[in-house]
Amino acid sequence: MQPNNLTALDFTDIKSSIKSYLRTRGEFSDFDFEGSGLSYLIDTLAYNTYYTAFMANMSMNEAFIASSTVRDNIVNIAKLLNYTPRSIVAASAYLHLDVQTTQTAGAWPASVTLSKGATATGGNYTWNRLDTFTAEVDQTTGIASLKCVKMQEGSIINFAYTVNTFAAQNYVVPTADADIATLKVSVRANESSTSSDVYNKVDNITNVKATDRIYFLSETEDMRYELTFGDDIIGRKLTDGEVIDLEYLVTAGAEANDISSFAFIGRITDSNGQVYAASDVDVTVAEIAFGGSVEESVESIKYNAPRYYSAQYRAVTAQDYEVIMSKIYDNVESVVAYGGDELYPPVYGKVYVAIKTKTGSKLNDATKISLAKQLRAYAMASIEPVVTDAESIYVYPKVFITYDPACSARSVSAIETNVQTAINEWAVSSKVNNFNSSFSLAKFQKAITLADKCVSDVTTQISLLKYITPKATETNTYCITTGAAIYDSAPGKTVNDGCVKEPVIVSGRFRLNDRPTVDQYFEDDGFGNLRTFYNSGNRKVITNSAAGTVNYTTGEVCFGPANIIGASGTNLDVLAGTAVDSDADGIYEGGTVDTSATAMAALGDLSIPVQIIPANASSIPTPSPDTIIGIVSPTIDIGAIGTTPPTSIPLNSLTPTIFEASAPITLNPITITNTGSTTTTSCF
Numbered sequence: 311m312q313p314n315n316l317t318a319l320d321f322t323d324i325k326s327s328i329k330s331y332l333r334t335r336g337e338f339s340d341f342d343f344e345g346s347g348l349s350y351l352i353d354t355l356a357y358n359t360y361y362t363a364f365m366a367n368m369s370m371n372e373a374f375i376a377s378s379t380v381r382d383n384i385v386n387i388a389k390l391l392n393y394t395p396r397s398i399v400a401a402s403a404y405l406h407l408d409v410q411t412t413q414t415a416g417a418w419p420a421s422v423t424l425s426k427g428a429t430a431t432g433g434n435y436t437w438n439r440l441d442t443f444t445a446e447v448d449q450t451t452g453i454a455s456l457k458c459v460k461m462q463e464g465s466i467i468n469f470a471y472t473v474n475t476f477a478a479q480n481y482v483v484p485t486a487d488a489d490i491a492t493l494k495v496s497v498r499a500n501e502s503s504t505s506s507d508v509y510n511k512v513d514n515i516t517n518v519k520a521t522d523r524i525y526f527l528s529e530t531e532d533m534r535y536e537l538t539f540g541d542d543i544i545g546r547k548l549t550d551g552e553v554i555d556l557e558y559l560v561t562a563g564a565e566a567n568d569i570s571s572f573a574f575i576g577r578i579t580d581s582n583g584q585v586y587a588a589s590d591v592d593v594t595v596a597e598i599a600f601g602g603s604v605e606e607s608v609e610s611i612k613y614n615a616p617r618y619y620s621a622q623y624r625a626v627t628a629q630d631y632e633v634i635m636s637k638i639y640d641n642v643e644s645v646v647a648y649g650g651d652e653l654y655p656p657v658y659g660k661v662y663v664a665i666k667t668k669t670g671s672k673l674n675d676a677t678k679i680s681l682a683k684q685l686r687a688y689a690m691a692s693i694e695p696v697v698t699d700a701e702s703i704y705v706y707p708k709v710f711i712t713y714d715p716a717c718s719a720r721s722v723s724a725i726e727t728n729v730q731t732a733i734n735e736w737a738v739s740s741k742v743n744n745f746n747s748s749f750s751l752a753k754f755q756k757a758i759t760l761a762d763k764c765v766s767d768v769t770t771q772i773s774l775l776k777y778i779t780p781k782a783t784e785t786n787t788y789c790i791t792t793g794a795a796i797y798d799s800a801p802g803k804t805v806n807d808g809c810v811k812e813p814v815i816v817s818g819r820f821r822l823n824d825r826p827t828v829d830q831y832f833e834d835d836g837f838g839n840l841r842t843f844y845n846s847g848n849r850k851v852i853t854n855s856a857a858g859t860v861n862y863t864t865g866e867v868c869f870g871p872a873n874i875i876g877a878s879g880t881n882l883d884v885l886a887g888t889a890v891d892s893d894a895d896g897i898y899e900g901g902t903v904d905t906s907a908t909a910m911a912a913l914g915d916l917s918i919p920v921q922i923i924p925a926n927a928s929s930i931p932t933p934s935p936d937t938i939i940g941i942v943s944p945t946i947d948i949g950a951i952g953t954t955p956p957t958s959i960p961l962n963s964l965t966p967t968i969f970e971a972s973a974p975i976t977l978n979p980i981t982i983t984n985t986g987s988t989t990t991t992s993c994f
Contacts, residue, residue: 321356321357321360324356324359324363325352325353325356328352328356328359332352373387374387375387375388375391375612375615375616376612378612379608381608382531384608384612385529385530388611388615389529391616391618391619392513392618392619393611393614393615393618393619394513394528394529394535395605395606395610396490396603396605396606396610397488397489397490397491397529397533397606398487398489398603398605399491399561399563399601399603399640400462400463400464400489400491400492400559400561400563400601400602401462401561401562401563401564401566401567401569401599401601401602402460402461402462402463402597402599402600402602403432403437403460403461403463403569403572403595403597403598403599403600404458404460404595404596404597404993405429405430405456405459405461405574405593405594405595405596406455406456406457406458406459406595406596407455407456407459407574407578407591407592407593408455408456408591408592408594409422409453409454409455409456409578409586409590409591409592410452410453410590411447411452411453411454411580411584411586412452412584414584418447418448418449418452419580419581420446420447421444421445421446421454421580421581422444422445422447422454422456422578422579422580422586423442423443423444423579423580423581424439424442424443424456424459424576424578425439425442425576425577425578425579426438426441426442427439427466427577428576429459429461429574429575429576430461430572430573430574430576430593431572431575432569432570432571432572432599433566433571433599435463435464435562435566435569436463436464436465437462437463438461438463438464438559439459439460439461439576440466440492440559445457454580457993458596458993460993461572462492462559463559463566463602464489464559464562465559465560465561466557466559467485467488467556467558467559467560468557469483469484469485469555469556470553470554470555470556471553471554471556472501472551472553472554473548473549473550473551473552473553473554474550475549475550476550480536481537481538481539481554482530482534482535482536482537483534483535483536483537483556483558484534485560486532486534486560487560487561487562488534488535488558488559488560488561489558489559489560489561490527490535490558491640492559493511493527493535493556493557493558494557494558495508495509495510495511495525495537495554495556496508496509496554496555496557497509497548497553497555498552498553498555499551499553500551500552500553501551503553506555507523508523509523509525509539510524510525511525511526511527512524512526512545513526513623514623515544516623518540518545519545520540520544520545520546522540522546523545523546524539524540524545524546525537525538525539525540525545526538526539533605537554561602562602563602563603563604564602564604565602566599566602567599567600567601568598568599568600569598569599570595570598570599571595572593572595573588573593574591575588576591578590578591596993597669597671597993597994600668600669601640601641601668601669614633614636617629617633618633621633621634623688624688624689624690625661625685625688625689625690625693625695626690628646628649629647630647630688631645631647631663631685631688631695632645632646632647632663634685634688635647635663635665635681635685638681638684638685639665639681641665641667641668641669641994642666642667642668643666643667643668644665644666644700644938645663645664645665645666645745646663646664646746646936647661647662647663647664648661648664648936649661650662650696652935653934659693659694660694660695661689661694661695662696662698662935662936663681663682663685663695663696663697664698664699664700664701664935664936665681665697665698665699666700666744666745666938667994669994671994672699673697673699674993674994677697677994678697678698679697682694682695685697698936700745700936700937700938701934701936701937701938702777702937702938702939702940703774703775703776703792703793703930703932703933703937703938703939704774704775704939704940704941704942705749705772705774705775705930705939705940705941705942706772706773706774706775706942706944707754707770707771707772707941707944708770708771708772708773708944708945708947709768709769709770709945709947710768710769710770710947710949711725711729711758711765711767711768711769711946711947711949712765712766712767712948712949712950712951713725713762713765713948713949713951714764714950714951715951717763717764724762725761725762725764725765726946728761728762729758729761729762731761732758732760732762733754733757733758733761733941733944735757736753736757737941740753742941743938743940743941745932745935745936745937745938746932746935747932747938747939748929748930748931748932748939749929749930749939750928750929751772751927751929751930752928754770755768755770758770766951767951771927772924772927772930773921773922773923773924774792774922774924774930775920775921775922776790776791776867776919776920776922777790777917777918777920778790778877778917778918778920779916779917779918780820780872780874780877780916780918781874781916782874782875782876782916783823783873783875784873785870785871785872785873786871787858787868787869787870787871787872788868788870788872789866789867789868789869790866790867790920791864791866791867791933791934792865792867792922792933793865793931793932793933793934794865794924794926794930795862795863795864795865795924795925795926796814796815796860796865796867796922796923796925797814797923798814798836798862798925799811799812799814810836811835811836812836813833813835814836814922814923815833815834815840815860815920815921815922815923816832816833816920816921817831817832817833817869817919818831818877818918818919818920819831819877819918820874820876820877820918821874821875821876821877822842822872822874822875823874824873825853826875826876828844829845830842830843830853831843831844832857832858832869834860834867835855838860838861838862839855839856839857839858839859839860840856840857840858840859840860840868840869841854841855841856841857842854842857857869857870857872858870858872862925865924865933867920867922874916874918876916877918
């Protein structure tokens, strides 16, 4: 009989297996293994077998990307899939630079140029321009405006290799913490040559000719990157004596994120040769520092490498578009792709790619067009890619907590701190603030219950927030949807029954063209209609009983047609012009509405918050594939058992309250840590 259970990885099982085998032999049939010197030999055999089995198992695991744990092994497997892991990434910031130039012979210079190199300091870091930046000078004022000047944190490093084909050479980027996205490679004929050819990195060899100046990049040991050049069949082969020049940034990565104050130290020269000092440059922060990150984690490599390989440099499935977009655009935090056939009404022949950016900013039109054009090179012949911004729906929780004061001497503020921390950790671990996610009330409340041992009971009221973004002075109808049913306080009842329903939908303030000096709101009447109103003392004055429609079953809310001239958080008086409300009835009489460019610019971004009570608060889905759920920082009300909380739970919890976007509700999705742009105009 042979030893059994050969796959056992437990020491005790292996030892028992050896004993069972020995007992099958006549000379050991009645042997006492526990009380003899042979027991030590069996232990030694069992340990040796255990270690050998363990090492064999681990070695075999390291041969597959799904079970491998050592980064170098994972990288080597990913290399076979033609996947290059992302290096550490330098933080980026954008500045607007205004330079007051000086006249030469009574004339302003034609242009100014910001030199390559160190441009600014901020947060104990140096910020660099990786190439020159030129802007024209206003010939009336003499001011040159350099808009959206991109800077990247780090130190610019230059390194050179001299080619020697008689030696085994590896061209490795020698510095740790190098941002490979900033790597520039050029080749000179010899050390004394001043001219060079630029070499470009390629991933796909299908269109590479023998004379193309290209190189391939791969990660090696210790998270450094190696360059491989052509062989005169796929790309040009290097010859003896040529010099390879490498230029790249060494960076601190994520440590430089969120810096918002910068001092200019760069060099600006005008077309007449005049150099301007830092005192001549007015600096405005357009985008605070963002995008810095550590090198790609092993979990990310294991997830992305097989998917990138399956895409095969073409976009056929929705997953292909997602993987390719993550490769071509550095500002992507999350991306989702879906066919136009999933929309209602369906749009055939298009694939929509929604992007959630690392900065939290929305993409401008130029960036969307550029990204769509890049995707088009991978798309099938008849498919048109469309790049869009991620939509948002916010869950607004009100949390009421009772606690046991006898469990400890912990204060109410300490309990509230623990609860808020637990909610933040839950949001991050559950990835609720991402595509294809949903909000679970049970899991949310469980996280609160486990936050502090003093918490005895948790009650949560849930409402939803969506935003209407109108176009000022245009008459339009604006529709939003929750993706699920809206609460109906008295289903089956009609107006003819004499029933009065409590509203379950209410908006933030806005102003309409017919009453440009009056703050109005809209709410539902419970019967599928929206009505606008304003408050006069303690009276609610209805201005329009047919201001829109509500479908309680599908969750669609349509407001309009309406001509909106102002919304929450904007200067609502800017369009009032010479308006006079002579009889104080809230109706605009006389005067003209100022619709000039200056007045419209003063409005800023129009945004009307809409609060909605869902029919089912236990599970909140996303209304569309491109929507992300955000969690509004909750209001937390805490009271001891047997006492009334500081603010008691309202009996009628289904009536939303009128609010503004900025106060008292502050929308801050708790999984977003980088606030992005400090202005209303994004550089993206």
